[in-house]
Amino acid sequence: MGQGIHADPPLIADLAERSTQTAMQLVDGAANLSRDATVEPQVFGNSVVAPEVYQAYAEGVMRSAERALANIAGVYEVDADDLFTTAFAYQQGDREAARKIFDAWVNDGGLSR
Secondary structure (H helix, E strand, O other): OOOOOOOOHHHHHHHHHHHHHHHHHHHHHHHHHHHHHOOOHHHHOOOOOHHHHHHHHHHHHHHHHHHHHHHHHHHHHHHHHHHHHHHHHHHHHHHHHHHHHHHHHHHOOHHHO
């Protein structure tokens, strides 16, 4: 038998499901980032500009981090969609190949041999 591509559609679908779950965890993490990772304003000292520095941190750095996590989650979502599509295509291909083998067997006499 020749070498070919061997794929296990259920395993591919499982990987797709895990990718979807990872994307959801990243989205949840991004939503909680401001609450969980924000430092207290006192960390920026008691100078006249400390409130502005804190505000810049809170709005800029955190928003950038949230955006980055959301972008990564988007990549996982696209990958998951592609994996589900691949699993379905392999499954359909396997069914079509099985149907052709069965049809050929029936046309050759099947059980009557």
